[in-house]
Amino acid sequence: MDIVLSILIHSVAFTALLYLISVGLSVTMGLMGFVNLAHGVFAMVGGYVTATLITAVHLPWWAAIALTPFIVSGIGVVVEKVLYSRLYGKAELDQVLFSIGLLFVASAVAQELYGPLLIQIPMPASLLEPIQVLGVSTSSYKLVLVAVGASVALAVLYALERTTLGAMIRAAVENRTMAEGLGLNTSLLFSGTFALGTGLAALGGAIGAELFPITPAYGFVYLVYFMIVVAIAGLGTVRGAFIASFLVALISTISAYFLPEYGTIVLFAGVFLLLLVRPQGLFGRVS
Amino acid sequence: MTDIALTGNVATQALKKRHLRPVEFLPLLAVCAAPIFGEQYLPLATQIAIFIIFCLSLDLLVGFGGIVTIGHSVFFGLGAYTSGILSANGYGDPLTGLAAGAAVAAVASLALGAIVLRVHGFTLLMLTLCSVFLMQEIANKATDLTGGIDGLVGVSTQPLLGIFEFDLWGKTGFGYSVAVLAVVFLAVRLLMATPFGLSIVAIRDNRLRASMVGIPVGSRQLALYVIAGLLAGVAGALQSQITQFVSINAIGFELSGEILIMLALGGAGRIYGAFFGPIVYLIAQDIFSKFDPAFWHFWLGTMIVVVVLFAPGGLVGLASHLGKSSIVRKLMSEKEK
Numbered sequence: 001m002d003i004v005l006s007i008l009i010h011s012v013a014f015t016a017l018l019y020l021i022s023v024g025l026s027v028t029m030g031l032m033g034f035v036n037l038a039h040g041v042f043a044m045v046g047g048y049v050t051a052t053l054i055t056a057v058h059l060p061w062w063a064a065i066a067l068t069p070f071i072v073s074g075i076g077v078v079v080e081k082v083l084y085s086r087l088y089g090k091a092e093l094d095q096v097l098f099s100i101g102l103l104f105v106a107s108a109v110a111q112e113l114y115g116p117l118l119i120q121i122p123m124p125a126s127l128l129e130p131i132q133v134l135g136v137s138t139s140s141y142k143l144v145l146v147a148v149g150a151s152v153a154l155a156v157l158y159a160l161e162r163t164t165l166g167a168m169i170r171a172a173v174e175n176r177t178m179a180e181g182l183g184l185n186t187s188l189l190f191s192g193t194f195a196l197g198t199g200l201a202a203l204g205g206a207i208g209a210e211l212f213p214i215t216p217a218y219g220f221v222y223l224v225y226f227m228i229v230v231a232i233a234g235l236g237t238v239r240g241a242f243i244a245s246f247l248v249a250l251i252s253t254i255s256a257y258f259l260p261e262y263g264t265i266v267l268f269a270g271v272f273l274l275l276l277v278r279p280q281g282l283f284g285r286v287s
Numbered sequence: 288m289t290d291i292a293l294t295g296n297v298a299t300q301a302l303k304k305r306h307l308r309p310v311e312f313l314p315l316l317a318v319c320a321a322p323i324f325g326e327q328y329l330p331l332a333t334q335i336a337i338f339i340i341f342c343l344s345l346d347l348l349v350g351f352g353g354i355v356t357i358g359h360s361v362f363f364g365l366g367a368y369t370s371g372i373l374s375a376n377g378y379g380d381p382l383t384g385l386a387a388g389a390a391v392a393a394v395a396s397l398a399l400g401a402i403v404l405r406v407h408g409f410t411l412l413m414l415t416l417c418s419v420f421l422m423q424e425i426a427n428k429a430t431d432l433t434g435g436i437d438g439l440v441g442v443s444t445q446p447l448l449g450i451f452e453f454d455l456w457g458k459t460g461f462g463y464s465v466a467v468l469a470v471v472f473l474a475v476r477l478l479m480a481t482p483f484g485l486s487i488v489a490i491r492d493n494r495l496r497a498s499m500v501g502i503p504v505g506s507r508q509l510a511l512y513v514i515a516g517l518l519a520g521v522a523g524a525l526q527s528q529i530t531q532f533v534s535i536n537a538i539g540f541e542l543s544g545e546i547l548i549m550l551a552l553g554g555a556g557r558i559y560g561a562f563f564g565p566i567v568y569l570i571a572q573d574i575f576s577k578f579d580p581a582f583w584h585f586w587l588g589t590m591i592v593v594v595v596l597f598a599p600g601g602l603v604g605l606a607s608h609l610g611k612s613s614i615v616r617k618l619m620s621e622k623e624k
Binding site for chain 2 (some may be wrong): 029056083093097098105111173227239268269
């Protein structure tokens, strides 16, 4: 029982991290059909920005975490306007190459500025102390991760399904030409969504640094997790991204627990099979 | 009427391409000529020759077939491990190892191709991405066979044809890899001028139309996938025989990305693009990493972003564009005056 519960707690914390980083990717890829392999870069930048805010500017952890998404969103908007927007509607190969190029640049810059090793984001000691949840020992850090992930998930879900802005985004994902025909400014919409997505990724990267350590290779190493979430969810679905994050987290945690040697193999093989049966993902539409 | 005339024109051009012109051997000769610059460049030239083979194999898929994959290093790695494991266990004959590496890569690409080619676009991309992480993880865990994260050591390559020792200077390695490159180049060049090659391009340009005129799209693409996998296996086997080591990164997303970048740099869909990409890339890497090895990736990334944004046809595309553009012609004619 204890095992089940601790697996569940870890899975939920991991879900929060995956969801925070992947949800923006899912929406932007659904919206613009842009194959963006460099999304993890923004999570990495989030980690570095937070670490810098804490060590150089001496902000408390909470404040640094809260400020980071805004800074990285700003960077995201600039990168989107200057670079990404030039490649909308271009061949898939160009987008893949461009984003791989961006991965290389970001990892080199990170290594130049912060060195090749992983950096620590200093956390308040209170977060690392073990606490008891339903008789299972865990850290309050994981609970914070879960709380942030859950509130972001609810906020994004609410924003997309209940607000006018959300309706606009869903309309543009569904049929961009039609949405434009009705007078929606999709390029503005996309910039906004991109900024939001990069901000959430930065938040995830910063707050999840204990699970996915911040190193210059971040974008390469964890890329596959974010892409898997988007692929098995189906492009452009927010609920799908949540369920996919949970599935990936659960499968990784369970297999890491019972088959530590073959954990990742089980995960990748599972995704492989799933995509064969449902190429459009669990919740995607057949195009 | 015009359609028929146009088709006739394309067909004549395609037929013309069946004959090799002497000028087409220039890139190959350029690689052969590397020793002129001194013996210290032999390892670099060898590396270039190997990566041209790898790049040609990727060009078949991405450039000619229009199948965008980010998992091509799977076959490179399989070739490298097959040949490396054979030779670490005492079967170090280079040509046998090369054939074995190619065969294993071909079988794997048949199996993998039969699966991944059923889907398109983003899903295909994802499956190739998953396949590369999956295979790397398997290689990582099968430490008894592959040496895991430390890489495969104890590879010792026997003399080529029983005569030529693999020397410290890399003369044999260079000659060997250039000879293999020449064979691969000729094979790819002639293959792309056959009806098979033309049908591959037809499928890339318009899948539906190609199937309408009776091209068996699925089996043609699978055959292409196997050929490309086989050639990548050849490149991998060469790499392991000459460096006498197989790193876990021989199967990896970074290598897949790098080879894709080399191809784009030279120009995808052009045989000579697959030549110039690795040449420019590896020479630039050699120069830049002397100053700052870590920062080389910065220049590499910048380079590819610039190529994608401003020179979509790569260097070869840029050259042919400049050659055709009126400005250059104008300048030329003014010079003549």
